[in-house]
Amino acid sequence: MYDFNYQRASSVADATTKHKAAEDARFLAGGMTLLPVLKQRLDQPSDVVDLADVKDLVGISEENGAIVIKAMTKHHDVEHSDLVKSKIPALAELAGTIGDPMVRNRGTIGGSLANSDPAASYPSAVLAMNATIHTDQRTIAADDFFQGMFTTALEPGELITKVSFPIPTKAGYKHFPNPASRFPIVGAFVAQTKDGTRVAITGAGPCAFRVPEFEKALGSAFDPAKIKDVKVSADGLNTDIHASAEYRAHLINVMARRAMGG
């Protein structure tokens, strides 16, 4: 790892000010992606701005029919939150599948979303539940947020502060884990929302995406039988040593049905 100038931020405003003043800074949330990236010398920031002391970026609450999770909330705390378990149990279940206990004790929802790893779990939940991402500058709809591999709508220096998940009537998450890394080869989050049932997939493409074919067949139903014969094209899906695009296309249907209890 190349050395950098380490700074600690005391508030959101302090963090963005420090980021702006530095030549080429990165925010440090849990560090579960940033530190491995730095160790491999894939990135060389001049400054790292640590958010560990920003206490108003931590917490889970219910506001106006939505579960609001602040950006520095750890996966462990989402997994074990009584509020999340009672209102959106699928989201708590998803959080409990990320990495391993040590990663869940450190990794944060804001860090995961800002990174937009093709195989990250949270993006599927954000897209399926039509969540809103709040930053220090604006709000961004889930459908506009994920733009490609490791690419989001965030501008340089823009900081996620919280994510607001409208509570769905029903929701489910199932993934097919890579046997070694446990990252989803394909993960499916299905949510019955007031605007119909939404299906979002992670692990299969450059970033999380919705499946219009499934959503059309489902309408507002939460019924695995309705998509049993709906095929998904393998065009544009990932192929790697773990799975071909065709296999991932097959898994998308299987995981989406399992997410609905099928």
Next chain:
Amino acid sequence: MPAVKMTVNGKKVSGNVEGRTLLVQFLREHLGLTGTHVGCDTSQCGACTVHVNGRAMKSCTLLALHVEGAEVLTIEGLATGDKLHPMQEAFREHHALQCGFCTPGMVMSAIGIVNDHKELDEKTIRHQLEGNICRCTGYHNIVEAIGAAHKTMRG
């Protein structure tokens, strides 16, 4: 170089580190606490697991400066004199180690698992151990030891 302060195994410690100095380097190279091992250095194997403010974490993927002011517990801080911690005792009793390289991380993770779970069955133990790799034991005796220690620790 920036100064860092923390409490390690109940003792206040400090040192000057680089921004990039990892917690595991601070523990091993600055404090001489070499019980915490570096297996893969890529946050996969769990040999470097320590507790930070009561939570199990991988010290190869934390900056020393990141845990400024924190309470850190390493494998050296578990036993009281000659009396082993119940998890260490269970690992000995159930022969949960062979070469021993992964053991410090296994024991620290295992204590985290027991702390996080009132009830603990074999399936849960195996799922919760996903972040620790052992290439000798086949895991079976480690799972047995954690189940036994859960009973002792939770009484």
